[in-house]
Amino acid sequence: MQLILLERIGKLGQIGDIVTVKDGYARNFLLPKKKALRATEANKIYFEQQRKSIEARNAEQIKAAEKVAKQTQGAKVILLRQAGxxxxxxGSVTSRDIAVELRKQKIQVRRGNIILDSPIKEIGIAKVKVSLHADVIIEVDVNVARSAEEAQAQVITAVKLFESKELAEAAEAALSDEPAEEEAAEEAGEEAGEEVPEEASEEESKEKGEPEDASEKEAGKAKK
Known part of the structure; x- marks a missing residue:
């Protein structure tokens, strides 16, 4: 089915793009959610007439999503579950569970905003994406544990791992910078035309009248 998009849809297209999608996707999601129009000649004319207002409405939606994103910044979801x-x-943790917990924190999201490829089926901390708008996607930490104490322990472990990773990356960066600095110094010397002077030979020194070494003078006197 061919549709005219009324907002940006992921990798599908931008506002005003005419795209071809499967009938089920169009009927079950895009059309009922008013994210697209059927690409009829009448709707094409209607869209062009309403383009400015549609784009303005989309800009307002982005602002509203960015406001929610600021509220969500630093939000953490802790879900206590039984586990072996x-x-x-x-059991498992679903997008609905995460949305409910975020709403308890007065963050207005729906189940459909949670991007979860598959339910969470084990304890641990997972980074889950939340799509507040096609142009506004954030991440929240979802901490699944058997108890509050275990949840806290998982946070401490995650922080230590993060710090260790940062230190390792800093050390690796420092090591990789050393050869680059040496190469830069060599290149700078070559560009300046600097050459390392070679030691003059004994004959050249005599021709130039350079003084002999003290030990050589004493050896000459002894021969005489």
Whole structure:
């Protein structure tokens, strides 16, 4: 089915683009959510007439999404679940669970805003994307644990791992910079035309009248 997009849809296209999608995707999502219009001749004319107002409305939606993004900044979701000794959950954590917990923190999101490829099925901290708008996507930490103490321990471990990673990256960067500095110094010397002077030979020194070494003078006197 051919549609005219009324807002940017992921990798599908921008506002005003005419795209071809599967009928089910169009009927079940894009059309009922008013994210697109059927690409009929009448709708094409209508869209061009309303383009400015549609783009203005989209800009307002982006501003509203950015406002929610600021509220969500630093938000953390802690979900306590039962799990076995290996950390496997007796059940799973879904996008609905995450959305409900965020709403408890007065962050207005819906289940459809949560981007979760598959339910979370083990304890740990996962970074989950939240799409507030096609142009505004944020990340929240979802901490799944068996108890509040375990959740806190997981945070401490994650911080230590992050710090260790930063130190390792800094050390690696420092090591990789050293050869670059040496090469830069060599190149600078070559550009300046500097040459390392060679030691003059003994004959050249005599021709130039350079003084002999003290030990050589004493050896000459002894021969005489």
């Amino acid at each position: 000794e290996t950390g496997q959950l007796y």
